[in-house]
């Protein structure tokens with residue numbers, strides 16, 4: 001019994017690290033994803049090109065490789081980052097790219113009549129985006145965003161390469177130490193639990209936009 | 214005889230989409246305080262003309278003057294900083310209304326003018342106050358249209374344009390819209406209507422303009 005208590009305690013600490021990174025990365029990436037998508041919509045073709053290249057790199061290479069490059073590669077050119085910062089930057093860069101693509105699709109799916117109506121009614125561009133377009137975009141993109149958010153929870157397990165004690169790493173350490181697969185089973189259960197709760201929450205969020213069509 | 218001045222004057226207006234000429238050196242005036250109906254076959258450029266007047270399309274060449282303010286000259290917007298000021302005189306009711314789907318009837322109008330009394334006044338005027346808490350998807354075509362009209366009228370435009378206002382309506386609603394438009398006109402608002410519906414045109418118009426071919430020089434005055 002004591003064994004399980006200490007095990008759960010260790011895994012709990014790991015889960016906290018996982019959750020901490022998940023929440024931070026999630027918020028930062030959603031914010032920058034939205035920003036990049038709007039930038040891509042309103043700016044000139046040069047900036048659009050840069051954004052396209054950025055998205056291509058982020059989606060075209062494995063996140064693990066990106067993380068390794070930032071944490072182990074950057075010190076070679078004299079830029080060493082702490083583990084936490086390296087993880088945050090790598091994940092935020094990667095997830096912002098995905099989110100920005102989702103938001104871009106959302107913006108592009110909005111009927112141009114909405115923009116035109118706002119224009120004819122003398123609304124300012126800023127208000128048009130904030131009050132007319134964005135609420136409709138959010139409704140459209142929520143299912144894809146939810147998917148991506150759930151993937152993010154699981155992707156945080158990649159953090160183990162830099163040696164931070166997130167959930168999967170704590171499980172592995174315990175598993176090696178005890179020569180048992182039980183810790184990993186528990187790890188799986190904890191992920192499942194987190195994602196179950198998150199799914200409920202996201203569904204509720206989606207439903208809160210169900211009042212219009 | 215011509216005692217009324219013009220709300221819109223169009224001179225030698227040319228509009229192309231790429232290489233395709235929609236209208237060439239079109240000149241046409243719309244009288245102030247009158248209801249002018251434009252009839253014409255599909256695809257001839259009626260909607261495009263209305264969109265040029267409302268600032269939704271660029272033009273290739275020519276002039277547009279709105280309420281005696283030069284708006285477009287030599288195919289360019291005259292005073293970019295004051296575009297909105299000129300266009301404030303123009304309202305447009307879109308063919309498919311373009312209500313904001315995430316806002317209630319009330320909010321659809323309140324978002325334009327933050328004056329509850331005015332919002333209430335116009336919704337009541339168009340018989341939509343009881344439906345104020347519904348969302349656009351809960352309305353019929355005719356109800357949506359009345360919300361769209363209220364939303365355009367709250368800005369007190371000197372000119373109100375309608376693109377195919379009867380295309381979503383059955384015949385009794387058409388006459389209802391005709392009387393609403395006449396009432397709007399009586400208050401001194403100029404109206405331009407595009408339609409295919411000759412009966413409706415006869416019921417509502419002070420002037421009827423028939424377009425046949427706009428891609429050669431046209432002048433209707």
Ligand SMILES: Nc1ncnc2c1ncn2[C@@H]1O[C@H](COP(=O)(O)OP(=O)(O)OP(=O)(O)O)[C@@H](O)[C@H]1O
Nearest residue numbers: 230231235253254255256257258259260261262409
């Ligand atoms: N954005 C656009 N790009 C290219 N061509 C366009 C565009 N909008 C309209 N056109 C073309 O311009 C022509 C005129 O279109 P418009 O919508 O003004 O016709 P209309 O007279 O309103 O027709 P309808 O009675 O069917 O509504 C059409 O041939 C159409 O294909």
Ligand SMILES: [Mg+2]
Nearest residue numbers: 259260261376
């Ligand atoms: Mg048309």
